Each structure stands twice: as C-alpha cells, then as structure tokens.
Amino acid sequence: MNPSEPLISIVIPAYNYALTLPRAVESVLLQLDDSVAELIVIDDGSSDETPHAIEALLVRHPGGFRALRKENGGAASARNRGIREARGEYLVFLDADDEMAPGALEALVQHIVQHPKTRMVIGGHDAILSNGRRRSYTPPVLPGARLDRLRGYLLDKRFALSNGACAMHRDVFSRGDYPEGFRSAEDIPVFSQVLAHYPCTVLARPLAVIHKHDDSLRHQFSHAKAGGLALVDEVFSPQRLDEEFQILKREFTVQRCLSLFRSAYLAGDAAAAKEYFRTALRYDRRVLLNISYTRKALRLWLGS
Template sequence: MSSPVTVVEPFVSVVIPTYNYGYLLHRALCSVIAQQTADVEVLVINDGSTDETEEIFARFQRSTGSDVHMISQPNCGVAAARNRGVRAARGRYVFFLDADDELLPEGLAALRQALVSQPDAGMVLGAYLSVNAAGTERLRLPTQVAGSASERICRYLLEKKIAVSHSRSLFRRDLLLQRPYPEKLRSSEDVAVFACLLASATVVTTDTPVARIHKHADSLRHRRADQFFARQLVAEVFASLPGDCQRYRQRYEAQRYLSLFRAAARRGDQHSAAGLYRQALRLWPFQALRLCYLHTWVRVNFAWR
C-alpha cells in the first residue's frame, strides 16, 4: 500500500506582474527558482502583454522543468495584476517581484529570518541594491518603522522618512485581501496599500539586501497626472486610514498639488502650474510658501509675462 502524498502549503507566494517585459522575465524567474523550496510558489501574472512574454515563459518552463505558473488576463494595469496574484496565491505571505528586477541568492531566506522575532508581522522591509542605467549599484537600507499609526503615516506620506517598495518587501496576504490595490489608479496605486499596512500592522526589517532593483527609463510610467488624479489618490489613501490619521489629509493633498505644480512648471505649462499652486496654497499655505515652491512660482509667473 502506497504512502499518502504530503502536500506542503506555500508559506511565501512570489508574484511577478508583467506587461511587455518578456525580454527580462527569464532573469527574474531564474533569480526566484534558484532559491525556491517546497513551500514557495511562483506566479507570473501576464497583464495582456503583446510581446513574446507567453512564448518566453513556455520555453523557460520546458527548459527548467520548474514548478511555476502563469495567469494571463487582458491589460488592466498593474494594480489589477497584483490583485489577481493575491487572490490566486496560497501563501501566508506575498512577495511582489517586478519583472525587471531580480532576487539576490539569499533574498527570501533573509526575509523569512526577519519573521522569527515577529511571526505575525504584517510587512517585512529588506535592504536592496539600487542599480542605475549605467549598472552602478548602491546599497539602500530599510528605515526602521516605529511609533503610533499617526506618527508612521506622517513620516511616510508627509516627511518621506519611511520608504516602502515592491521587489524587496514581504506582505501578509490576508491584509492585502482586506486592502486591495485601487485598480482605478494607473500610477501611485501602491501608496494607499503601503499606508494602510503601516498604520495597521507590525513591521520588521532586515539589513540584508534581498534584491537588485533596476532603475531605467523603461521602468517608469510617464502618465501626465492632473488634479482629478490627485483627488482620486488622496481619497484612496485616506479611505483605509484610522481616524487619528485623517488630520493629515489636507496637507497631503496640498503636497500632491505641489508635486503636480512642479511637473507642470518643468514642461512649461504655466496655466496648469498656476492653478495647481493656488490649490495647494488654499489647502496648506505653510507648505506652499516654502522657498523651494516660491522660487518655482516666481519663475512660472516671470515666464508667463
């Protein structure tokens, strides 16, 4: 009589959302399966790619015999791809690896080791190597996350002293199911999720670099954001934050307008820049009247005249 087969449930689900990154997908997959164990599953979410992503994935599967899976969907944006991956994942934790990045050999082990002291942590932030277009690498260490929910949100949204990003962070899957990525946003969609986790979950860090994150022109979205987008983003971010964090809403909205103001000024759109600056000034004068913004405002007005 044969022995029953023991099924190992995944502890970590590595989810790789991809759109037209077929030429880099092989590198990302190789970096994962090099450290894949029985309790690590790998899911590629193909968000309607029009390149050779599916063929490249099929060749990879045939040549390596790896237990990796692809889910294909019509192009709906990275937020929808991430949500699809979270729903399909079976692991207690989810690690999102962007298709143009790569895990370091001990990356998953380092993240798991960080959980030893806090086995129910909602998020693990790892160090990473930032790689620019010239191939130069720079070590980036994670920021320690402490304090109340209100203090964390202030440091993350307003002071920019807490950095969270994909390809080097582990997230508890049940929390991602409670706060999915907002699919109506086609950029900055992760801010709302990161803010919610920072406000509601225990966060641990590791100074061991877990990934190489590549910075290149192809990896950046160049969508032109507007006031409507800014309002949408602010609404999504604060929809899931506790009451004591709501006091930062106006200031954060002003900050978003000031960011758009600078972008409009850089591209020479004086009319939009003027409107955006007035909006920020109305919401949070103290922020808008800082010298860096006033200097840009003077330049815009001088150019306009």
C-alpha cells in the same frame, strides 16, 4: 499555516517586459524551495514577446512556476490577481524588470519564523541606476507609534517602501487591495493601511535589486495626472485608514499638489502646473515659503 501550503508566494506581474522577465524569474528560481515558496508569473495582456518568453521559461524550468495571462488592466489589477491566485500566507510582488536579491528568500523565511506576528516585512534593496552605478538602501528602525509610522512614510519620507523588497501577509488586504483606477502610486494606499493598522518589522538586508530607468517625463506625468488628487481620497478612505489618521490628510494633500506641480512643470504642462500650485496655496499659504517651488511658479506666471 497549512503544512501543504507555501509560506511565501512571489508574484511577478509582467506587461511588455520580454527582455527583462527571464532575469527576474531566474533570480527567484535560483533560490526557490517548493516546500516554503511558490512563484507565479502574471502576463497582464502583453503585446510584445512576453508570452513567448514565459513559454521558453516554462520549458526550461518544467514545474518550476505557474503562469497565467489576463487582459491588460495595469499593475494594480495584475497584483490583485496575484493575491487571488497565491496559496502562500505572505506575498512578495517583484517587478518584471527587477531581481530578487541573492539569499533573500531564505532570509525572509527565517525572519517570518522568528517574527510570526509580523504582517509586513520591510527589507532593503540595491538600486542600479541607468548609468550603471549601484546604491544600497537599508530601512531604518520603525517608529513605535502607528501615527508616527504613517507620518514617516507619507510626509516625512523617512523611509521608502518597494514592492519587491517587502513581504505582506494576505490579511492586510482585507482593508483594501491595490486600487485599479490608478496607473501610478497605486501602492501608496496599500502600504499606508498596513503601516497604520498592522504589526510591521524591518529586515535590514537587501531583498531586491531594483533597476532604475530614465522614463519620459511626459509619460510619467500622464499617469500621475490621471490619478491626480483622487489618490489622496483613496489613501485616506475610511476603509483604509481609521479616524485617528485623518489628521494627516490636509498635509498630504498639499504635498501631493506640490509633487504634481513639480511633475507638470518638468513635463512642460504649464496649465496643470499652475492649477496644482493654486490648489496647494488654498490649503496652505506657507507653500510660498518654499523657495524652490515658488521660484518655479513665478517663472510660469512670468512666462520665462
């Protein structure tokens, strides 16, 4: 590490988050140490008051952080711009409606110093639900085998990864950055390639406070539908995952089909839901043994 460069860069992409961005920025600045970390705010072409919110923050905290504005391109493009702009070895991507947990930055620095070979630090997070309730998530011990790590993340859902609660070394993006053709689940290909190919460690404390929202089901599904099964090919592209991990592709395809089926069903898109269920069946007939999904499919075909 160059002594003149920060160890960590915190990047906050923001698109139309004028109301919550100040909270996110302040949560970082309260614990920022210029000698080890920097903060970059990227306005992804917001059409609300986000630019004014950023200007007000710059006035209130002169020299406290860097800010730039780009044409709207989605969260993936904003994060990729952050990778290019960041000077730190490790990057944390904090969403503009979330917060850095108190003491998180100091804990991250200490952990990286103690584990200099780690290429992804997986931390916990506190989630605040729309009803105000708070839930805490602490990551479990990671499996030792790389294939088991990837299976645990993609298929078994044994542990969850969140951008704001992870720190990734810039080396991991040599296999691929965030795919800009996706407006949802764009972090899955990145997390997958890191778990499969790089040393990862767990920091069993909250690094982020994540605010959950009741977004429109139709809005959520529109982004997921646009990505569709192309996400599977992106995750398992040879550039991201070596041959030894390709054995998981078929099972992940079925799981992705069923996830899209459920989303389409809840969003009221019957035609899409039927097609995703048919595709899942073509890959694995055992899908019919899942009573929850089969019951929903029967309701669609019976028109009830």
